[in-house]
Amino acid sequence: MGKGYNQSSLIGKVGLEKAFEEKLRGLNGYEIYIVDKKGNKKKTIITRDVKNGDDIKLTIDIELQKYVNKEFKDDESATIVINPKNGEVLAMASTPIYNSNDFILGMTDKKWNEITNDTRKPLFNRCEKSWVPGSSFKPIVGAIGLNTKTITEDEDFGTSGKKWQKDSSWGTYNVTTVKTYDGPANLRNALVYSDNIYFAKLSLKIGKDKLKNNLNKIGFNQAIDFPMSMTSSKFLNGDKFESEVQLADTGYGQGKVLINPIHMAAMYTAFVNEGNMIKPYIEYKEDVSTPELYMKNAFSKETANAIKEDLVQVIEDEGGTAHNVQMENVRLAGKTGTAEIKNSQDDTEGSEIGWFCTFVADENSEKQILIVSMVENINQKNKSNYVTSKVKSILQKML
Numbered sequence: 001m002g003k004g005y006n007q008s009s010l011i012g013k014v015g016l017e018k019a020f021e022e023k024l025r026g027l028n029g030y031e032i033y034i035v036d037k038k039g040n041k042k043k044t045i046i047t048r049d050v051k052n053g054d055d056i057k058l059t060i061d062i063e064l065q066k067y068v069n070k071e072f073k074d075d076e077s078a079t080i081v082i083n084p085k086n087g088e089v090l091a092m093a094s095t096p097i098y099n100s101n102d103f104i105l106g107m108t109d110k111k112w113n114e115i116t117n118d119t120r121k122p123l124f125n126r127c128e129k130s131w132v133p134g135s136s137f138k139p140i141v142g143a144i145g146l147n148t149k150t151i152t153e154d155e156d157f158g159t160s161g162k163k164w165q166k167d168s169s170w171g172t173y174n175v176t177t178v179k180t181y182d183g184p185a186n187l188r189n190a191l192v193y194s195d196n197i198y199f200a201k202l203s204l205k206i207g208k209d210k211l212k213n214n215l216n217k218i219g220f221n222q223a224i225d226f227p228m229s230m231t232s233s234k235f236l237n238g239d240k241f242e243s244e245v246q247l248a249d250t251g252y253g254q255g256k257v258l259i260n261p262i263h264m265a266a267m268y269t270a271f272v273n274e275g276n277m278i279k280p281y282i283e284y285k286e287d288v289s290t291p292e293l294y295m296k297n298a299f300s301k302e303t304a305n306a307i308k309e310d311l312v313q314v315i316e317d318e319g320g321t322a323h324n325v326q327m328e329n330v331r332l333a334g335k336t337g338t339a340e341i342k343n344s345q346d347d348t349e350g351s352e353i354g355w356f357c358t359f360v361a362d363e364n365s366e367k368q369i370l371i372v373s374m375v376e377n378i379n380q381k382n383k384s385n386y387v388t389s390k391v392k393s394i395l396q397k398m399l
Contacts, residue, residue, distance in 0.1 A: 016058070016282070017100070019227035027051040057284040059088035067397055068093040071390050076376040078126035080265045080280075081394070084272040084359055084370035086288040087280045092262075094126040130231040130258035131374055134339030135194045135321075136355035137253030139307050140267055141202060142187050144214045146303040150206045153306055156184035157201050164197045166204065166244065173245055173345060175200040175252075181319065191310045192320045194336065196252040203251025208241045211250065218270075218277065218298045224263055225294075227282060233259040253337060265372045266294045268357050271311065271333065272370065275304040308333050312361050324385060325358065325392045330365070330399050334358030336388060338378065354378030354387040358395070367399050 017024065029050035034043040068079050072095045081091040098115055115122055145151045163174040177196040183189050190198035203211060215235055216222070224230040235257045241247045249255035262280055269278040277294035299307075311333035314320040321336040335357050342350030359370040371394060375387050 016056075016228065019229075023054045023056055026053040059090060059282055059284050060092070061090045064394075064398065065091045065093060068394060069095060069097055071393055072373075072375070073097075075390075076120050076126065077374060078129075078131075078261045079371065079373040079391075079394075080127065080261045081369065081371050081398075082265050082269075082280050083368050084265075084269040084278060085368045086291040087266075087269070087278040087294075088285075088288065089280050089282045090369075092127050092282070094124075094128075096120050096122040098122040125228075126374070126376075127261055128228055128230050130233055130260045130263075131353055132339035132341060133253040133257055133259045133264065133355060134337035134353065135196070135253055136264065136335050136337030136357050137257060137259065138191060138194070138199050138251075138337075139271065139311060139335050139357075140215075140218070141199055141206075141211075141251050142191060142310070143270070143299045143303050143307050144211065145202050145206055146187070146306060147299045148206065148210055148214065150210070151187065151202065153188065154184070154186050156186050157190075157198050158185055160185070160197045164200070166248070170245055175248060187306075188310045188313060191307075191335065192313050192317050194321045199251035200248035201251075204244065204248055206251075208247050211247070212236070212241075218267060218295055219263055224260060226262055226280065230260050230262055231258075233263045253339060261372050261374060264357060265370055267298070268359060268370055268372065269294070270298045271304050271308040272359055272363070272368070273304070274301040275299040308361055311335055315358075322356065322358070322388050325356075325388050325395070327392070327395065327399065330367075330395075331361045332358055332395070333361040334388075351377050352379040354381075356387040356391050358391060360399075369395070369398055371395070 027048065027050070029048055031047040032045040033041050034045065036042050064081065068081065068091045072079060072093065075095055077095045079091065079093045080089065082089050096118070146153065159180070162180060163176045165174045175197050179193055181189060181193045185195065185198050189195065220233050220235055223232060235250055235255065237256050246255045250257055266277050266280055270276060275298055276296055277298045279292040279294040281292065312331060315322045315326050315332050315334055317323065322334045325332060325334060337355035339353040339355065340350060341353065354375045355373065357372045360368055371391050373387055373391050378386060
């Protein structure tokens with residue numbers, strides 16, 4: 001009411017058109033006047049000139065956006081590509097996609113039914129939602145462990161095989177991990193080989209209060225400052241951990257953890273910027289010499305650089321879970337993640353979500369890129385290797 005809309009107004013309903021509706025929309029001009037009995041204008045009461053909507057210039061690289069959409073066209077996915085030094089969003093793709101112009105120009109019943117009955121939910125913007133992160137969350141927990149001096153980089157938690165529980169109070173529940181490895185169970189090896197048991201132990205050692213406070217400090221349970229409406233990241237359903245098992249599961253990105261892709265990208269920028277989280281933005285700025293911070297000193301410089309070097313080994317070490325992404329002439333860091341969506345530990349019918357978060361680890365590189373990619377139902381494909389191969393294709397195009 002009172003905003004000047006009429007029956008013929010075009011209104012942005014989703015995505016950026018909704019976010020920037022107030023700037024994009026124009027105002028019709030009008031004149032109210034008095035006429036005599038012959039219809040001749042006698043007196044103008046009020047007029048309003050036509051006001052065209054403002055142009056919005058985005059940071060999006062349209063060719064890159066098209067390429068990302070093409071790469072993931074057969075997937076239910078969300079991919080964010082940003083410059084981690086200044087926060088500009090270069091691509092933000094949710095697939096499958098649909099043509100929003102179909103809603104303006106008119107749509108047949110057949111077309112409408114195709115879209116609404118598509119089980120892949122093309123109308124669902126996956127970039128706006130939050131998702132179980134799995135192992136892509138481990139660098140965050142590792143950083144909290146170092147930053148709070150709960151652990152040292154070289155501290156060895158000891159080998160535990162492929163399953164572990166703290167004690168018999170956990171009943172039949174065990175934390176499981178995919179592979180064992182030679183060498184100490186320290187932070188670097190735990191990230192390289194994606195050791196769930198290490199991070200379960202680390203989460204317990206950090207403790208529920210310290211973990212909760214440090215996660216809230218870096219943006220969990222807070223509104224995400226971005227033009228589009230983003231679902232907040234969280235790690236609890238209420239205000240406390242329900243059990244020790246939930247606390248342990250949180251350490252490797254399960255439990256109740258849900259993360260929005262934009263927030264994930266912001267957290268990973270801390271590993272590029274000596275502990276400072278950079279705020280992602282999508283409306284173009286002329287001056288980006290002083291980036292806006294999401295949070296200053298989210299982690300110490302020493303912590304951020306230690307995690308970055310460990311994530312380099314995730315790619316460069318032959319046993320690393322993202323070794324297939326390694327490229328010549330560019331130093332990359334990254335972390336894979338496979339999140340399980342199950343009703344119980346014994347559930348064999350649940351789906352899996354694949355993640356890959358990666359960035360250029362050379363601060364002197366002219367190309368500063370950070371990519372966060374999430375693909376649903378990865379259990380029907382080649383697990384996390386499916387995501388890493390797609391992201392590597394994007395990197396090869398950009399670097």
